[in-house]
Amino acid sequence: MTDSRPIRRALLSVSDKTGLVELGQALSTRGVELLSTGGTATALRDAGLDVIDVAEVTGFPEMMDGRVKTLHPMVHGGLLALRDNPAHQAAMEQHRIGEIDLLVVNLYPFEATVAAGADYDTCIENIDIGGPAMIRAAAKNHAFVSVVVDTQDYNALLADMDQNNGGTSAEFRRQLAQTAYARTASYDAAVSTWMADAIGATTPRRRAIKGTLAQTLRYGENPHQQAAFYTDGSDRPGVATATQHQGKDLSYNNINDTDAAFELVSEFAPETGPACAIIKHANPCGVARGTSLKQAYQRAFDCDRTSAFGGIIALNQPLDKETAEEITGIFTEVVIAPDADADARAVFAAKKNLRLLTTGGLADPRAAALTVRQVSGGFLVQDKDTGFVTSDDLKVVTKRAPTEQELVDLMFAWTVAKHVKSNAIIYVKDGATVGVGAGQMSRVDSTRIAARKAVDMADALGLAAPLTQGSVVASDAFFPFADGLVTAAEAGATALIQPGGSMRDDEVIAAADEAGLAMIFTGMRHFRH
Template identity: 65%
Template sequence: MTAPTGRRTATDDIRITRALLSVSDKAGLIELGRFLAARGVELLSTGGSAKALAQAGLAVKEVATHTGFPEIMDGRVKTLHPKIHGGILARRDSAEHRAAMTAHDIAPIDLVVINLYPFEATVAKGAAYEDCVENIDIGGPALIRAAAKNHDFVAVVTDPVDYDALMEEMTAKGGGTSLALRRRLASLAYARTAAYDAAIARWMQAEEKDRFPRRFVLGGERRQMLRYGENPHQQAAFYTTSDRRPGIATARQLQGKELSYNNLNDTDAAFELVAEFEAPAVAIIKHANPCGVAIGKDLAEIWERALACDPVSAFGGIVAINRKLEADLAERLTKLFLEVVIAPEVDENAAALLAAKGNLRLLTTGALPDPAAPGLSLKLLSGGFLLQDRDNGRIAARDLKTVTKRKPTERELADLLFAFRVAKHVKSNAIVYARNGATVGIGAGQMSRVDSSRIAAWKSREMAEAAGEKESRAKGSVVASDAFFPFADGLLAAAEAGATAVIQPGGSMRDEDVIKAADEAGLAMVFTGMRHFRH
């Protein structure tokens, strides 16, 4: 088919004479209807939208009256009609199209205002399968796509947030819209229907337990533009998906400056880490790695032990807590420069204390994410992406296999499990020293595991010396490795630092050499059978 010629230029304005309004979200509908009616625009509408407009005293024409065909099949068929789609899709610069409109008594529709059945919200509230299916909009996406395709002549609005821009332009242009606005609105419209279809596809794939479908689709809504990305020369924005996992995307910011790209990334890492623990926990994160983590009974005391691991790196860090933040801890937090504090709840006294730190971002989530819940993680590559299960693997005491002559003591066992959960959230190669429910040395992101082990031991010694302590805090600690020791050197570095027990996945071809070295050093060592690479 040959495309019509004589296309309009970007300076051309189209006067709106007839508008179709059919929305699930009625916010701003009456104000928009009154604005259009005051400019002589004929209003077409359906169902609840028509009723709302009529109750507001506006003259509105039901779509069924306009088409001469009633709504049927419980409203499933109402706008799917040539008088509607022909009025939207007809090119006004085509003699053939104009002749067809005249022959079939089709009136032009210059504005389509549609927002879709609340499918995402219906799924989010846990509705039954049949209810979710009934909230899959058919007519709405068809109208939106038709109007967006014919944006040379038709304006389409899919979100109440864009009503003001439409009304401002119509006011400035005597009831018309520019091609520039119509193109922008068309782009937003296609993004909305794409995200809507993505939500439906993801839900249906989840219902069918198809975790890695032939076509993977993902939709997101921009929550905020960011000042920049990881670095000032990179532009960035924060998008949210339909996943309602408690955390940074669902958090409410109580105070402080706008969150940056790095703040968001680090805060997410911190909150996911503290969610690992059933006991009260505090984590301090810097550059997406923990620099101090502790568990216990009293949050204020836990904070001090987490901070002691690396108070230098904690400066300007992110703090996550898995309990309600109260005044005793808040008062201690005010003594250190921090970027973000996140917790499920914050009491009034704690909030008042932190309010004195005007630049501190304080976030509440209302709940903790489930560390064992299934989910997906995505990493972009050139020309594609990698998709995998979220690392929701967890190790309990019953899963451990003691491979050395000496078994860990009860205290060592508790610290081993704690350290291994922390190591899951440390960039590989990861080594974590822990003692009495607190980290005392962390080595992260090194190309060699022995280097991570040495860095963690050095940190433990340095922090002890800075605090006036006579011996390294690694003495009497346990050590966790996120993956197996390929050689005995990393394990021996831990033993030299004073560690007494080791937890690692096992599985190296040199396991027997590593076990022998552990026995000779008097270490207790357990294998988990589970690795936690974090790249």
């Protein structure tokens, strides 16, 4: 590949005008001739720059509401011609096609249009055609042509030109070309994903995934793994859109766990009272409501103080000073909340390794979305688990119905179970988890582990009995045998909630009746792997 290539003629056509005038001025002072279209040309002229309209170059005016302006041999010939190919050079001379050495294009704001809730026809009108065509042409010919699609690359372009006597280096052009192809791929992915949704294609034959680099990570789950964090353009409140106020950059595991914590706490609307979730390795080790945010944190912490060390804390209301002071009692990796007042931020400022993130609101647990998981040779796509049940969906299957307080706790436990890795068992008492069993190969093991943790915490807190005494239990899927239910009863549980649907439901119900337990079926499963 040819190394440094001079830039004498540039075509600028941008939707996002950020930095446009400054770039145009910088190119002009370096002796670069400027070609442009529509609003871009107007903005450059208004800044006092000499600009040649593309219409003058092509001999055709912009037409069809701007749909046709750059789709012309005078443009694409200037972008695609191989400068070292005599036949190409002869064709350019014969047809009076001028070389275009630099293309600066950013595309119609399709993603923003969709995010704004525009109707179908408006979204269609915001699908760029000429822009992607020019970008792909320039990127293909990056041996000779520089193509810039992101405003944040303007300064890098000028710096590379200054280092190469007004040209660009081969390495830089390769980088620009890769970014350009990624941008058009991302753009097409946004369009195809939107259209699939618009026409109700739940399993389209082809599916594309898009992402924009948000952060290069020090490493992945382990130090020997490289990693990066990409955002998909969604405005959903959470770790991807949060503002970080202090602390070092989030790690791969921090991001994963913070997302799990915030998605869980978002199940509890602020107006229903304070709630706190503490996450460790993507599983809750404590979730609670309280009369204050401080109390909610304390009750969540008391579920499993050992696991909470070095964990992620998510709150459903703005962080206050009293809660912040309580949190600083142990080492915590990340705290994420809708907001934090000045006093709380001042408390955390003394803990430089503690990351504080604010989101501006909670995520909508009912909002439709897709989840994607890679497997060898492909990826799995499914709807996000937005399932929930109401009291009308519940079926009491035992002789004893749950009391009013048991029912409140059962619904709380069921909400938490949705966010615990399967097999999931959650003991809850008075609006707080008191034992969590997660990710075990058998459901009875999860039941035993959760109860054992409650015994350990009772010893640590100096309680006369574990808090599983008088608790309720949620299971994310049905009990295949009665042994799990019997174990929960032995731990002191008085009521259970589960989906039902086992071949041995009658056996499990009979065991519940024999133990005097109340049990309700939801008819909905919440596997989480």
